[in-house]
Every structure is written in C-alpha cells, then in structure tokens.
Amino acid sequence: MTVSRLALLGLSACLAALPARAQTLVPRETRTFSVNGQQETWQLAWSGAPDPSRYCGPDKIEDLADTCGCDGFSYAEVGELWLIRTRGGKEIERLSLGAPFEPVSLKLKKGEIPLRRWPAQNGDVGRKRQKDPTLLPEIQSRPAPEIMAFADYDRDGAASEFLLQVSYASCGTFGVAAVGVSKANPHLHILSSEAHPEKPLVLPREAWDALAQSGGPHTLTLWECGNHGETTGGKISVSAQKGRLNATLRKYSCPRKESPEQLLEETAQ
Numbered sequence: 618m619t620v621s622r623l624a625l626l627g628l629s630a631c632l633a634a635l636p637a638r639a640q641t642l643v644p645r646e647t648r649t650f651s652v653n654g655q656q657e658t659w660q661l662a663w664s665g666a667p668d669p670s671r672y673c674g675p676d677k678i679e680d681l682a683d684t685c686g687c688d689g690f691s692y693a694e695v696g697e698l699w700l701i702r703t704r705g706g707k708e709i710e711r712l713s714l715g716a717p718f719e720p721v722s723l724k725l726k727k728g729e730i731p732l733r734r735w736p737a738q739n740g741d742v743g744r745k746r747q748k749d750p751t752l753l754p755e756i757q758s759r760p761a762p763e764i765m766a767f768a769d770y771d772r773d774g775a776a777s778e779f780l781l782q783v784s785y786a787s788c789g790t791f792g793v794a795a796v797g798v799s800k801a802n803p804h805l806h807i808l809s810s811e812a813h814p815e816k817p818l819v820l821p822r823e824a825w826d827a828l829a830q831s832g833g834p835h836t837l838t839l840w841e842c843g844n845h846g847e848t849t850g851g852k853i854s855v856s857a858q859k860g861r862l863n864a865t866l867r868k869y870s871c872p873r874k875e876s877p878e879q880l881l882e883e884t885a886q
Contacts, residue, residue: 641665642699645732648765652777652798657709660701661732661764667694672722672731675756678745685788689822690721692756693731700796702805712805714796717817718783730783735759768829770795771808773860778808780825783817790839792819801860810862812885818862820886824855832857842871849881 642662649658670676672695673687687693701711715730725731735756744752769776778797785791794817795808807817827835833856842850850869857863864886870879 642701643667645694645698645734646761646764648767650767653775653803655704658703659765660703661714662699662701663694664697664699667696667698667732667734669694669734671695671724675735675753678741678752686722686785688785688788689782689791690731690733690785691737692733692735694734695725695729695731697728698730698732700805710805712796712807714781717807718794721784732764733762733782736762767797770825770828770857771799771860771862772828772832772857773800775800780822782822783819786821790821793822793825794819795825799860808862810864810886812863818864818886820853820855820864824853824864828855828857828862839866842869847871850878853886 642664643666645661645663645667647658647660649656651657668674669692673690673693675692698714699711700714702709713728715728718730720727720729721731736759738759741752741756764781765779767776767779770778770780775798777799778795780793781796783792783794796805797808798805799808809816810818821837821839823837824835827833827837834854835856836852836854839851839853840847842848848871850871852867852869853864854867855862855864866882866884866886867880868882870881872878
C-alpha cells in the first residue's frame with residue numbers, strides 16, 4: 618500500500634507536538650518485542666499523574682461507572698497519554714494517543730483520553746449500594762488490563778498493532794482504533810482506510826478481532842431493525858490485505874413481513 622503524503626502528515630502530526638521533556642511521565646504499560654528484526658521497547662505513559670475520578674472512575678460506580686457510557690472504560694484513568702518508542706535505549710519517536718480524537722466527554726479536554734486501569738466486576742454496584750468499605754481498595758488492587766496486545770490487523774504480515782478504545786457508540790458497542798507501525802508506514806501511527814487515509818479508522822472491536830483472524834471480507838451487524846426504536850438496520854463490512862484496510866457502512870430498510878430489505882445508504886469509512 619502506498620501511503621499518501623497527506624496520510625503521513627495527518628496521522629503522524631501529533632508526533633511533532635511533543636510535551637516538554639522536563640514534564641514527568643508516568644508509565645502505564647511497557648512491552649519489548651521485535652520490529653523488523655530489531656528489539657524495541659514501547660511504553661504507554663501519561664504526561665503527569667492521570668486522574669482516576671473525572672470519567673468512569675471507581676469512585677463513581679453508582680452514578681457513572683455502571684452506565685452504558687462507561688462500557689469498555691470502567692474503571693478509567695484520564696490524562697494525556699503517549700506511546701513512546703525506543704530502540705537500544707534511545708527514544709525514536711512518540712505519538713499522542715488522545716490528540717487525533719474528540720474527547721469522549723465534555724469533562725475531558727482536547728488531547729485527553731480515558732484508559733481502563735482497573736477492570737469492573739459483577740457485583741461492584743451491589744457492594745457500592747451496600748456501602749462496602751472494602752470495595753474501593755479492592756478495586757484499586759486489581760491488576761491493570763493489558764493494552765498493548767499486538768496482532769496483525771492490517772494483514773501486512775507483521776503483528777505490530779494494538780487496539781485502543783477511543784469512543785462510545787451505544788450499550789455494548791464502542792469505537793476502537795488500531796495503533797502501531799506497518800510495512801507501508803514504519804512510523805508510529807493510527808491505522809486508516811484506503812478511502813480515508815487522512816483520518817483514523819474507528820471500528821467496533823468485533824470487526825478488528827475478525828481482521829486479526831483473517832483478511833475477510835467480514836460483515837457484522839451494528840444494529841437491528843426495531844432495536845431501541847431504530848427504523849433502519851445497520852451493517853459494516855471490513856477487509857484487509859497487505860496493509861490495505863477497507864470498511865463500508867450500509868444502512869438498510871426495515872422490511873415488512875416477508876419483504877426483502879433494501880439498501881438505503883452506503884458509506885466508505
């Protein structure tokens with residue numbers, strides 16, 4: 618895949634907006650693996666201490682962290698998050714992970730992003746309502762979920778991307794982007810589609826999971842007719858081959874009885 622100059626500028630623009638080196642970085646997760654035959658260390662790090670109370674945090678279980686808007690985020694820390702890449706102990710580059718996306722909440726500033734720090738468990742809400750004094754310390758003792766789980770999402774032969782939740786769509790459905798390097802673009806970037814190389818490709822996690830297994834095409838139902846009053850049905854088709862990603866959103870009419878559904882709208886993502 619030939620990456621346009623526009624794509625490289627658009628998706629890697631946040632590489633240049635580096636925070637002052639004097640600012641304290643707080644590591645969240647570190648992974649060492651081979652990239653093109655060379656050992657590299659990638660680190661997720663916050664600019665300063667992240668805030669665990671502003672969005673989907675463990676101190677707001679009843680009124681926030683158990684709502685659909687927190688699906689995939691509970692329980693989160695919030696801040697400016699960077700992906701830092703080093704080789705041989707020397708930093709190569711870093712990428713702002715919040716800058717390319719709109720904040721998921723009005724409580725967040727541009728460039729800030731929530732990242733799950735403690736996994737929510739069944740029973741947390743009940744324990745909160747019963748005013749269990751051991752709940753908060755127990756939540757904060759839970760191991761942090763792994764974020765950098767590498768796979769070959771663009772099917773270019775290199776498992777050098779990981780998934781990052783960046784938005785919320787509806788109950789049980791949220792937007793996910795793939796971050797990493799590829800053979801076509803060896804710099805840290807967020808994967809985009811052939812149709813829109815200027816912006817990150819945001820898909821449901823199930824679509825990325827399908828691409829990790831095979832290049833597809835795969836078709837997934839996003840919403841059913843009549844679900845929550847929907848007057849249309851929605852599906853997304855995704856495929857990947859040798860670094861080329863494609864995704865198409867299709868909206869269908871809701872058929873009456875035995876009538877076939879009709880395609881109403883088709884949009885390349």
